[in-house]
Amino acid sequence: MKKMPESNKRLVLVAVICVTTLLLLLMYCKTNSFSLASQEMVIEPKRSTFPRQLPPSPSCECSHGAVPLKDLHPKEQREAIMQRRTKEFQQHKARTSSVLSKLLYALPNSPLQYPIQGYTVRPLTPTLIPVLELHAGKRDSYKVFLNVSKGILTTVTPDAQVTVNGAGTRGLSIESSSLVLLNELLAKVSYTSSTYHINSGDLAFFRFESHEALFPIVIKQPQVPVLYDMGTDIRSQVTIITKTFLRYPQLKVLLASIRKFYPDITVIIADDSFEPEHISGENIQQYIMPPAQGWFAGRNLAVSQVITKYLLWVDDDFFFTENTKIEEFVEVMEAVPELDVVGGSVEGNQFYFSILYEEGDGVEGGCLIRKSGGKFHPLPDLPKCYFTHGVVNFFLARTDAVRRVGFDPQLQRVAHSEFFMDGLGSLMVATCQDVKIGHQRKTAENTNPRYAKFRTPTKSDDGFKSQLHYFKNHLKCFLYS
Numbered sequence: 001m002k003k004m005p006e007s008n009k010r011l012v013l014v015a016v017i018c019v020t021t022l023l024l025l026l027m028y029c030k031t032n033s034f035s036l037a038s039q040e041m042v043i044e045p046k047r048s049t050f051p052r053q054l055p056p057s058p059s060c061e062c063s064h065g066a067v068p069l070k071d072l073h074p075k076e077q078r079e080a081i082m083q084r085r086t087k088e089f090q091q092h093k094a095r096t097s098s099v100l101s102k103l104l105y106a107l108p109n110s111p112l113q114y115p116i117q118g119y120t121v122r123p124l125t126p127t128l129i130p131v132l133e134l135h136a137g138k139r140d141s142y143k144v145f146l147n148v149s150k151g152i153l154t155t156v157t158p159d160a161q162v163t164v165n166g167a168g169t170r171g172l173s174i175e176s177s178s179l180v181l182l183n184e185l186l187a188k189v190s191y192t193s194s195t196y197h198i199n200s201g202d203l204a205f206f207r208f209e210s211h212e213a214l215f216p217i218v219i220k221q222p223q224v225p226v227l228y229d230m231g232t233d234i235r236s237q238v239t240i241i242t243k244t245f246l247r248y249p250q251l252k253v254l255l256a257s258i259r260k261f262y263p264d265i266t267v268i269i270a271d272d273s274f275e276p277e278h279i280s281g282e283n284i285q286q287y288i289m290p291p292a293q294g295w296f297a298g299r300n301l302a303v304s305q306v307i308t309k310y311l312l313w314v315d316d317d318f319f320f321t322e323n324t325k326i327e328e329f330v331e332v333m334e335a336v337p338e339l340d341v342v343g344g345s346v347e348g349n350q351f352y353f354s355i356l357y358e359e360g361d362g363v364e365g366g367c368l369i370r371k372s373g374g375k376f377h378p379l380p381d382l383p384k385c386y387f388t389h390g391v392v393n394f395f396l397a398r399t400d401a402v403r404r405v406g407f408d409p410q411l412q413r414v415a416h417s418e419f420f421m422d423g424l425g426s427l428m429v430a431t432c433q434d435v436k437i438g439h440q441r442k443t444a445e446n447t448n449p450r451y452a453k454f455r456t457p458t459k460s461d462d463g464f465k466s467q468l469h470y471f472k473n474h475l476k477c478f479l480y481s
């Protein structure tokens with residue numbers, strides 16, 4: 001017998017090792033029910049662990065020098081105030097949050113097809129769920145299950161080869177030996193919300209064997225648009241509004257300067273002086289208020305009377321110059337329609353600020369810093385205008401946006417930033433350096449001693465404002481920096 005050459009021997013050894021490895025591999029696959037015959041190369045996904053809830057937000061840190069707000073109320077009232085604040089805050093949360101803020105994620109290699117976002121239904125209205133499909137390898141029978149919590153699921157009546165359970169309830173299962181027929185029924189599944197709500201959501205759970213998915217359903221009553229007809233001239237686009245109190249000499253200078261550049265634009269004056277002086281003139285509307293109602297009450301009154309798309313806020317001691325070009329403000333707003341407010345500069349001072357806000361842990365309240373000079377990037381194609389959070393007392397704004405936020409009439413004296421605090425997250429604000437207005441100098445003639453007495457905030461005003469921030473804005477501290 002011829003001896004096998006050394007090299008051949010080695011080859012045989014390699015072959016034996018290969019075959020053994022393959023066999024072992026096959027055995028391993030069998031015991032792990034991993035079928036090589038299956039068309040879908042599915043690695044069994046991890047058992048889903050849908051997060052039940054976002055982790056609670058951490059308590060915020062008060063910066064050095066920030067005013068702590070909690071202990072400003074009289075001691076005997078603190079506990080009760082805190083409880084009322086907590087209750088209001090919980091209601092606020094209930095109004096402003098929904099299941100749609102829950103974190104959802106897609107598991108790897110799922111045979112389930114479903115909408116990840118954009119499925120929106122009207123309250124109480126049946127709506128087909130788009131793109132529902134099962135993509136699975138060959139089985140004797142296929143069964144999918146869907147459930148929801150705030151509505152019911154329906155599909156069409158199946159033919160003989162499909163079994164549907166739970167149609168018209170919160171949980172629906174469809175079973176068939178035919179994947180094609182099952183998918184035909186899945187394509188006809190409708191969701192109908194069962195309680196009336198104008199802006200809420202639901203989560204749909206979708207399962208096939210051990211594959212699970214959750215997808216969001218937005219329940220929303222569409223809103224009717226409220227549009228302003230801009231017209232073609234500045235008069236039909238903008239109304240100038242101001243609030244006056246014991247400062248008629250200044251007000252008259254302001255009005256004369258407006259008329260020099262804008263002969264017929266409407267001016268609305270809210271007046272809470274003690275002995276109101278009648279201001280007449282074409283397109284000038286003076287609203288007399290009960291005396292000393294205050295700063296923000298007057299602004300609200302003036303805003304409530306505006307019928308143009310935009311309003312221009314000015315203080316009663318400003319004056320128009322050739323640089324007070326309202327048209328430029330309007331151009332900026334029209335070029336960036338998401339903007340709600342655009343501010344200019346008063347005597348060269350733009351006074352814009354950003355607001356650093358942390359919501360905190362939901363018990364003690366949030367932390368807020370108003371940072372002077374804080375701004376973001378320039379507006380697209382408008383290098384002299386920047387996004388920011390709040391601007392000076394000279395701004396053009398969308399009338400409907402200002403109405404939505406409103407000026408809190410509880411603030412009677414120095415109050416300005418408060419409007420932008422209340423509007424944080426709902427107002428898009430910008431500041432532009434080229435639109436300017438003048439500020440009248442204080443003189444012996446135009447200074448009314450009674451005015452100073454009323455206008456200057458007292459210690460108790462500051463305390464009141466802080467108490468308001470504590471409750472109304474659910475803050476634990478704030479800082480002007």
Ligand SMILES: *[C@@H]1O[C@H](CO)[C@@H](O)[C@H](O)[C@H]1NC(C)=O
Pocket residue numbers: 147148149170205
């Ligand atoms: C839907 O079904 C799953 C699994 O059976 C269950 O964990 C979940 O609580 C159900 N959801 C609702 C809203 O009934």
